[in-house]
Amino acid sequence: MTAHNHTEQIPSAEQLLLSRGVKPTPQRVVIAEYLLQTESHPTADEVLSAVAQALPVALSRATVYNTLNTLKEAGVIKEVLTEPGRVRYDANITHHHHFVDVKTGKIVDIPSDKVEAIGKLLGDQYKVHGFQVLFYGEVESG
Ligand SMILES: [Zn+2]
Numbered sequence: 037m038t039a040h041n042h043t044e045q046i047p048s049a050e051q052l053l054l055s056r057g058v059k060p061t062p063q064r065v066v067i068a069e070y071l072l073q074t075e076s077h078p079t080a081d082e083v084l085s086a087v088a089q090a091l092p093v094a095l096s097r098a099t100v101y102n103t104l105n106t107l108k109e110a111g112v113i114k115e116v117l118t119e120p121g122r123v124r125y126d127a128n129i130t131h132h133h134h135f136v137d138v139k140t141g142k143i144v145d146i147p148s149d150k151v152e153a154i155g156k157l158l159g160d161q162y163k164v165h166g167f168q169v170l171f172y173g174e175v176e177s178g
Contacts, residue, residue: 056111056112063099064106064107066090067100077118077124080104080123132146133146133147133151134171137175138174
């Protein structure tokens with residue numbers, strides 16, 4: 037059964053790479069595609085295990101790290117730091133914040149308009165160029 041969805045909001049990973057001046061090699065496309073369709077904010081190792089089967093040749097850890105760096109530098113993805121020493125990746129490059137569910141480890145995007153006023157609380161003492169807020173707690177389903 038093919039559900040055809042005509043909402044073309046998400047550009048193909050290949051188009052996205054080209055628009056950012058990145059040569060769309062197979063490993064870059066596969067990694068970008070994975071990041072575009074997940075909301076899990078994976079680490080490099082999680083990216084590696086998720087895309088391992090998608091390519092005919094095995095990806096090395098170094099290749100995954102290099103690819104993630106290339107994508108980050110081109111502005112295709114962002115780094116997210118939710119815990120010290122652990123870099124996660126996010127293909128949602130719009131300005132937003134994060135909520136970490138401490139029970140499940142799940143990381144949820146929080147739209148920037150929900151915390152827009154926080155920057156103003158600092159007052160005149162700081163010239164704020166931007167900010168990222170990280171919330172911790174539990175998601176109440178319901
Ligand atoms: Zn995010």
